[in-house]
Amino acid sequence: MTTAPGLNPPGLPARAVKGVVLLACCAVVILPFITIVSTSLATREQVTRSGGMVFLPDEISFAAYQAIFNGDVVTRAILVSLMVTVVGTTLSLVSTTLLAYGLSRRGSVAHKPFLMIVLFALLFTPGIIPSYLMVKSLGLIDTYWSLILPVMINAFNVIILRAFFMELPEEVIDSARIDGAGDFAILWRIVLPLSKGVLAVVALFYAVSYWNAFFSALLYLNDISMWPLQLVLRTFVVNQTQVGVDQLGVAGADLPPQEAIQMAILVLSIIPILVVYPFVQRHFTKGVLIGAVKG
Amino acid sequence: MTWRQRLGRDRVLVLVALPGIASLVLFHYLPLLGNVIAFKDYVPYIGILESEWVGLANFAVIVNGDPLFLNALGNTVIITLLQVLVVFPAPIALALLLNSLMSERIKRVVQSVLYLPHFLSWVIVVAIFQYMLGDAGLLNNFMRDYDLGTVSIIGNPEAFKALVTGQVLWKDAGWATILFLAALARIDNTLYEASAVDGAGRARQLWHVTLPGLRSLIILLLILRLGDSLSVGFEQIVLQRETYGADAAEVLDTYVYYNGILAGEWGSSAAVGMVKGLVGLLLVLGANKLAHRFGERGIYQS
Numbered sequence: 306m307t308t309a310p311g312l313n314p315p316g317l318p319a320r321a322v323k324g325v326v327l328l329a330c331c332a333v334v335i336l337p338f339i340t341i342v343s344t345s346l347a348t349r350e351q352v353t354r355s356g357g358m359v360f361l362p363d364e365i366s367f368a369a370y371q372a373i374f375n376g377d378v379v380t381r382a383i384l385v386s387l388m389v390t391v392v393g394t395t396l397s398l399v400s401t402t403l404l405a406y407g408l409s410r411r412g413s414v415a416h417k418p419f420l421m422i423v424l425f426a427l428l429f430t431p432g433i434i435p436s437y438l439m440v441k442s443l444g445l446i447d448t449y450w451s452l453i454l455p456v457m458i459n460a461f462n463v464i465i466l467r468a469f470f471m472e473l474p475e476e477v478i479d480s481a482r483i484d485g486a487g488d489f490a491i492l493w494r495i496v497l498p499l500s501k502g503v504l505a506v507v508a509l510f511y512a513v514s515y516w517n518a519f520f521s522a523l524l525y526l527n528d529i530s531m532w533p534l535q536l537v538l539r540t541f542v543v544n545q546t547q548v549g550v551d552q553l554g555v556a557g558a559d560l561p562p563q564e565a566i567q568m569a570i571l572v573l574s575i576i577p578i579l580v581v582y583p584f585v586q587r588h589f590t591k592g593v594l595i596g597a598v599k600g
Numbered sequence: 601m602t603w604r605q606r607l608g609r610d611r612v613l614v615l616v617a618l619p620g621i622a623s624l625v626l627f628h629y630l631p632l633l634g635n636v637i638a639f640k641d642y643v644p645y646i647g648i649l650e651s652e653w654v655g656l657a658n659f660a661v662i663v664n665g666d667p668l669f670l671n672a673l674g675n676t677v678i679i680t681l682l683q684v685l686v687v688f689p690a691p692i693a694l695a696l697l698l699n700s701l702m703s704e705r706i707k708r709v710v711q712s713v714l715y716l717p718h719f720l721s722w723v724i725v726v727a728i729f730q731y732m733l734g735d736a737g738l739l740n741n742f743m744r745d746y747d748l749g750t751v752s753i754i755g756n757p758e759a760f761k762a763l764v765t766g767q768v769l770w771k772d773a774g775w776a777t778i779l780f781l782a783a784l785a786r787i788d789n790t791l792y793e794a795s796a797v798d799g800a801g802r803a804r805q806l807w808h809v810t811l812p813g814l815r816s817l818i819i820l821l822l823i824l825r826l827g828d829s830l831s832v833g834f835e836q837i838v839l840q841r842e843t844y845g846a847d848a849a850e851v852l853d854t855y856v857y858y859n860g861i862l863a864g865e866w867g868s869s870a871a872v873g874m875v876k877g878l879v880g881l882l883l884v885l886g887a888n889k890l891a892h893r894f895g896e897r898g899i900y901q902s
Contacts, residue, residue, distance in 0.1 A: 323697060330694070331713045333770065337728045340738050344731075356744065357736025400620045407617025413610040414603070419617050426628045428827065429881050432873040433834075433853065434860050435634035438648070439627060455627040458620045488612035509719075517721030520835050524861070535723045542727045543839055564736075571727055578719050586712055589778060 338575075345369055345568035352562040359564075369565035376553040379537055379570055385449075386516060386534040390577075393453040393515040398508050400457055405466035406492050426460040433524075440525055451525035452518060452533070459514070462507045469503045470496055502588040509585040516577060534574050542567045638871040644864075658867035662875060669872065671847065672855035675761075679832040679851065682765045684825060690773040692814065695780035696806070711781075714774025722835040725771050729763065730754050757848035764836060779817060787813035819896050827884030830876045852876050 340358050347359040348366045373379045407413075408420055431439075436455060445451040473496060481491050497504070519535035526532060540546050548566045607614070638658050640651040661669050694714070701707045717725065732738045734754040743750055753759045791809045800808065834853040841849040841858075850858075852872060860869025891898035 323700065326697060327701075327710055330774075331710060334713050334717055334774070336738070337732050340732065341728070356741045357734075358731055358738045358741060360738065400623065403616035404620030407613045407615075407620075410610070410613060413613050414606040415610070415614050415617070419621055422621055422624055422629070426624050428884055429877055430831075431628055431631035432635070432870075432877055433856050434637070434866065434870045434873050435631035436627070437861060438634040438637070439631040454623070457627075458623045460624070460628075463620065488610075489616075492616075513719050517719075517723075519721065519723050520838065535721055538721075538723045538727065539839065543723060543730065544842075567727075568731070571724060574724060575720065582716065582719060583712075586715065589715070 341568045341571055341575075344564050345572050347562070347565055349562045349565075352564050357564060366561070366565075368561040369569040372553040372561055372566060373569055373573070378552040379534070379573070381530070382532055382534040382537040383573065385531065387577075389449055389452050389533060390512055390515040392449075393457070394508055394512040396453060397457050397459070397462075397511040397515075398504070401459070401462050401507065401511075402466060402497070402504065404458065405463050405470055406496060408463070408467045409470040423460050423463050427464075437524060446525055447528055447531065449531070452515070452521050456514065456518070456521070459511070462510060466500070466503060466507060469500055473499055505585050506588045509581060512581065513578060538570055538574055542571055635870060635874045637866055638874050640867060642866040642870070644866075654867065658871040659875070661868045662872060668846070668850070668859075669855065672850045672852050675849070676830055676832055676851040679761055679764060680829045682761060683768060683832065684822075684829075686765055687768050687773065688822070688825065690769055691776035692780055692818070694773060695777040695784060696810065698777060699781060699784045711774075711777075714777070716774075717771045718775035720771065722771075722833070722839060725767055726836065726839050729767055729770075733763075755843055757844045760840070760844045760848040764833065764840070767836060768833060779821070780814060783814050783817045784810070816896055819891050819894075820898065823884060823887040823891060823898060826887045827880045829883060830880055 340360055343362050344352070344359045346365045346367065346369075347355075347362040348364055348368075351359055351362055351364065404419075404423070408416060408423065410416065440446060440451050440455060445454065477495060477499075478491055481495055486494065517535060519533070519539060522531075522533050522536050541548050541552075545567075547563060548570075553560065553566070601609075634648070637648055637651065639653060639655065640648070640658075641654045642648065642651045698707055698710060701710075720728075730737070733751075734740070735750065735752075737754070740750040753763055787810065791813075792805060795805050795809055830852055832851050832853075834851075834857075837849060837851055838854050838857060841854050843849075846858075853876075856869045856873045856876075859865040860873070888898040
């Protein structure tokens with residue numbers, strides 16, 4: 306037994322039950338992904354034959370993707386989402402790192418009041434109406450800043466980073482200080498290089514939250530042409546508004562099946578997450594843990 | 601050292617913290633002032649300052665038995681109860697199961713798979729459920745192929761609460777194991793060895809060693825959950841509220857959104873939102889106090 310040497314090894318029936326339960330859990334997560342990808346690649350004939358969703362297609366067609374990329378509604382939304390995610394994640398990561406570093410030395414001059422501001426922010430959210438009034442009074446309605454500035458700092462991420470910075474070996478920092486390095490040089494040359502893993506996790510948390518946000522866009526953007534991908538997804542996939550010739554780059558007769566188009570939009574919204582996930586995943590336990598234990 | 605000298609010494613730390621602090625103050629603390637419209641007859645074009653004071657009139661909706669408010673409150677409480685009873689224990693059980701796996705490799709693969717749904721948006725999760733369980737979805741197609749009849753889940757208001765509970769389980773039960781797995785890894789192995797020497801079987805070890813090792817974490821998470829008990833997945837529910845109708849799917853947050861921002865009942869909606877926030881804060885502080893009384897650390901030490 307690798308995890309708990311004191312435990313007696315379980316009997317065969319217990320192990321079989323365990324295996325079946327875990328396999329079922331994984332299947333419940335994986336099967337929908339297979340179905341979505343399959344349906345997005347299916348032909349009209351196949352969709353009709355299976356009555357909607359296709360589990361595994363006999364024949365693969367990229368017509369749905371071609372139609373989407375030739376049209377401008379979904380492509381524009383993808384660009385909007387990418388832009389908000391990149392700008393937002395950069396601003397969030399920089400301001401969160403700086404704030405966490407500013408809070409990382411006990412006994413520094415504004416340590417206590419600043420820390421209270423961060424910790425208390427974890428206990429309540431301002432509420433929909435007060436947030437809306439604030440964004441409105443700052444004149445941010447119908448600007449992309451409304452999707453970034455109100456959520457730029459996540460207090461939980463500050464706590465995670467601060468806990469990590471406080472765990473770094475003090476001798477290294479002290480010896481840099483003796484060599485004449487100031488607080489900023491210490492952050493840049495010592496703290497950041499030692500914190501790459503946890504910074505990657507926090508960056509992922511921010512990137513995912515910007516990429517996934519839909520309600521802030523619904524609340525603050527009245528102009529439909531500004532909508533990010535999640536709202537387009539809501540219109541065409543959740544509310545099942547038909548994706549018509551206007552939104553796609555094909556002639557009416559060649560329109561791929563709605564199911565394939567809808568699933569293709571869904572796939573496009575999942576891909577960025579699937580691309581980043583494996584690189585960051587191994588740092589999770591490290592990053593999340595420290596925040597949870599210390600916070 | 602005087603205050604001025606300390607400021608000189610720590611000026612870099614204060615300066616780098618300022619943008620983040622300013623952002624929190626601007627978007628987290630200052631908006632609280634906007635709650636003042638709960639005491640006013642707010643009219644958007646004349647602004648908050650010019651709108652007339654109306655005392656507590658906006659709060660009447662909370663106490664006068666308004667059916668729409670009571671419906672939203674009732675749905676919120678039912679969904680919260682379901683989530684505490686079903687969603688809360690699930691990751692604990694899953695973590696125990698993962699922790700007892702012999703092979704580290706299998707464990708890592710299963711973890712990678714089960715963490716993934718946490719990173720998908722609510723729009724994607726709701727869409728996935730719709731297409732898996734809907735009338736033309738995978739489940740019903742399969743059942744039709746084998747002449748098992750069909751089940752009506754998507755679009756059926758009666759199934760709504762079970763559906764949202766299932767969605768939360770699918771999205772977050774795997775991810776939530778991460779904290780429990782960490783706590784399990786910290787339990788001292790000698791405790792298992794000693795209990796095995798004393799003749800404890802696996803069930804007794806679970807009860808006397810494993811669960812006590814998770815106690816502090818479970819209490820901590822329950823306290824935090826309690827503070828959120830009047831907020832039940834706003835994005836998740838607002839996405840589905842139109843489909844399932846207000847009777848089944850209106851919760852306090854969607855009530856505030858629909859009545860306030862969409863229907864223009866700003867005052868009473870802000871009053872409901874404010875009372876909701878205050879009750880949440882009191883629940884967290886109260887539960888934390890209770891945890892201290894039972895000798896636990898809770899979320900902060902007073």
